[in-house]
Amino acid sequence: MYISEEEMRFLRLLAQQYPSIRAASTEIINLSAIMELPKGTEHFLSDIHGEYEAFLHVLRNGSGSIKRRIHEIFDGVLSLQEQQQLATLIYYPEQKMPLILKSIQKEKQAEWYSDTLFRLIKLCRVYSSKYTRNRVRKALPKDFAYIIEELLHQQESISNRQEYYTKIINSIIDTGRGGPFIIALSYLIQRLTIARLHVIGDVYDRGPGAHIIMDKLLEHHSVDFQWxxxxxxxxxxxxxxxxxxxxxxxxxxxxxxxxxxxxxxxxxxxxxxxxxxxxxxxxxxxxxxxxxxxxxxxxxxxxxxxxxxxxxxxxxxxxxxxxxxxxxxxxxxxxxxxxxxxxxxxxxxxxxxxxxxxxxxxxxxxxxxxxxxxxxxxxxxxxxxxxxxxxxxxxxxxxxxxxxxMYLTFNGNLLYHGCxxxxxxxxxxxxxxxxxxxxxxxxxxxxxxxxxxxxxxxxxxxxxxxxxxxxxxxxxxxxxxxxxxxxxxxxxxxxxxxxxxHTENKNPYYKYRTEQNVAEAILREFGMNPAKGHILNGHVPVKVKGGEDPIKAGGKLLVIDGGFAKAYQSQTGIAGYTLIFNSYGLLLAAHQPFESTQKAIEKGEDIHSHTKIVEHNKKRIRVKDTDDGRRIQQTIDDLKMLLDAYRTGAIKELD
Structure with a gap:
């Protein structure tokens, strides 16, 4: 095995992090396993224009992702009204929980805590299954990290674990920690629902809360922004x-x-x-x-x-x-x-x-x-x-x-705000x-x-x-x-x-962006595969009530500015588009105007959204199919080279 001087310098640096055959082999095994996980869900928003209440609600509900998941898991078990109440509890746990408890007789509140905790844990398990234990562990709230980890990775259906599992839940309730635990689980579900948030421009102007939106984005665990x-x-x-x-x-x-x-x-x-x-x-x-x-x-x-x-x-x-x-x-x-x-x-x-x-x-x-x-x-x-x-x-x-x-290429998609x-x-x-x-x-x-x-x-x-x-x-x-x-x-x-x-003439882009060959030319310009890639665009509201379709250029270009800002809604007829890209494909959500956070909490009024499948993959997308997967594969290849160097004696083990 010939190793160049440049490769040798690199391998010596890598050996400091993985100082033995065992360490390098373990990391290869871990990374190879990660490659087979489903890709994380990406959430795309654009042109929020200071409408912080609608933005925060869409962020909390993952553009309807949480409600859809609740329906999948609890259909036939919970009524639609109960499903909505559970969804609202997850969105606004501190505010919704006191209202629910107020409507329940005191002697039945322990039962409600128990049922709710079981349901939230079931949801958490589904969401956490897309991540490694290490990544989930990092997302856990410190106060409850150990208990939640135990609950997520125990199976209450196994007979010799049922009592252990039930005892944990009962102890949480008996010690008066049911409320804080529900809050912690609700925020964990919100976080695990979306792996990556993409904001395709225009947080500022029109609405009153751009600074509030920016504060929230600063806290977000994984976000990028196209100006x-x-x-x-x-x-x-x-x-x-x-x-x-x-x-x-x-x-x-x-x-x-x-x-x-x-x-x-x-x-x-x-x-x-x-x-x-x-x-x-x-x-x-x-x-x-x-x-x-x-x-x-x-x-x-x-x-x-x-x-x-x-x-x-x-x-x-x-x-x-x-x-x-x-x-x-x-x-x-x-x-x-x-x-x-x-x-x-x-x-x-x-x-x-x-x-x-x-x-x-x-x-x-x-x-x-x-x-x-x-x-x-x-x-x-x-x-x-x-x-x-x-x-x-x-x-x-x-x-x-x-x-x-100005723009971003990510997992096969090209993101930019204007033109x-x-x-x-x-x-x-x-x-x-x-x-x-x-x-x-x-x-x-x-x-x-x-x-x-x-x-x-x-x-x-x-x-x-x-x-x-x-x-x-x-x-x-x-x-x-x-x-x-x-x-x-x-x-x-x-x-x-x-x-x-007063006439302001639009750039010819807006005339030609409906043509598939133009969209493909743009994708090629940015190093993207025109056969598989998509352009995600904002800036100009889609006039839905005038018959305009946000899906253009044969599905190659998607416009997700549907009018978050109230100033535009008389023209558009809706209150914004958002996009979800999960391991099964692309889903475009068209949202109706959001009344208020207060109504969402008190009356369970969610944003009414119509979801359209833009693209459905026959084969589920795995981490290995993403940009992260390509970076992980490069690391695996580097570690295999290090492993060969150890085994041939070109580099000595440090451990």
């Missing part, structure tokens, strides 16, 4: 990009949603309030009245409108500065402030003159329209400090960088940087590197500024894979009545 345009603009704001900060605040004010900014991230709006009152105190700001503002009185609405206008004008100036210093972005058409005719209140855009519906611009200098006024500059300086000093926002942003990316830039004739777009051709994958890799540079290059101001400008470009640039339109018509929507000027 959306609404995420990247918050990441840019956290990095200190003034243009991104303006967009974050503007969108929050537009939807009367200051919860995440003020209460979630403790960012003070006082500097902006002061500017808005001083400069726009007599301005009616009709075009800037917030949407969905029924919870606010007229005075609060007017204040938000004036803040809204103040930050929008600052945003337009700062974006103009970026366009001027980055001609490579090709966004010269977005320089609009210098096209305003301040005397007759009109603007010329692409040869067409439009009257302005609001021409009160007290802070714009016609001679230098993109320069901030002294007061605006002071406001931005204070806002930048607030964003950069928000510990919670910075923690969430670091998480998005550590767990997130793959395409030409008008349906070809994948290519870009040239520094004389080097970049296909879509290389282009997205470059954009990701620059975005990371914008956050982390703190000691290199020029590189950091370029990176922050890139994050803004990803939010609204014409070739941004996260945005997918030729422009963001912010100025036109606020200041021009003619809606033809």
């Amino acid at each position: 959306g345009n609404h995420d990247i603009v918050w990441m840019g704001a956290a990095a200190g990009s003034e243009a991104c900060i303006c967009n974050v605040i503007r969108v929050s004010l537009r939807y009367a949603n200051m919860e995440t900014l003020e209460n979630g991230y403790a960012i003070s709006m006082l500097p902006l309030i002061s500017l808005a009152v001083d400069v726009y105190g007599q301005d009616p700001c009709k075009q800037f009245m917030p949407k969905d503002c029924s919870d606010f009185n007229s005075h609060e609405q007017m204040l938000m409108a004036r803040m809204h206008k103040a930050i929008t004008i600052i945003q337009l100036k700062l974006e103009g500065q970026i366009v001027q210093r980055r001609p490579q972005y090709g966004m010269k058409d977005r320089l609009l402030l210098d096209r305003i005719n301040f005397e007759d209140a009109t603007i010329d855009i692409n040869g067409t003159t439009y009257p302005l519906i609001d021409s009160h611009f007290p802070t714009i200098d016609p001679e230098n329209p993109y320069q901030l006024s002294e007061d605006e500059a002071i406001v931005m300086e204070k806002l930048v400090l607030s964003f950069k000093n928000s510990e919670r926002l910075q923690a969430h942003t670091r998480f998005l960088f550590s767990k997130g990316s 793959i830039p395409m030409t008008k004739d349906g070809k994948l777009a290519h870009f040239t940087f520094e004389g080097v051709d970049h296909g879509p994958r290389a282009f997205m890799d470059r954009l990701e590197r620059l975005a990371r540079q914008g956050y982390f290059a703190k000691d290199k101001p020029e590189q950091k500024l370029y990176g922050m400008d890139t994050m803004w470009y990803l939010w609204s640039g014409p070739q941004s894979p996260l945005f997918g339109k030729d422009k963001m018509a912010t100025f036109e929507r606020y200041f021009i009545a003619d809606k033809s000027a």
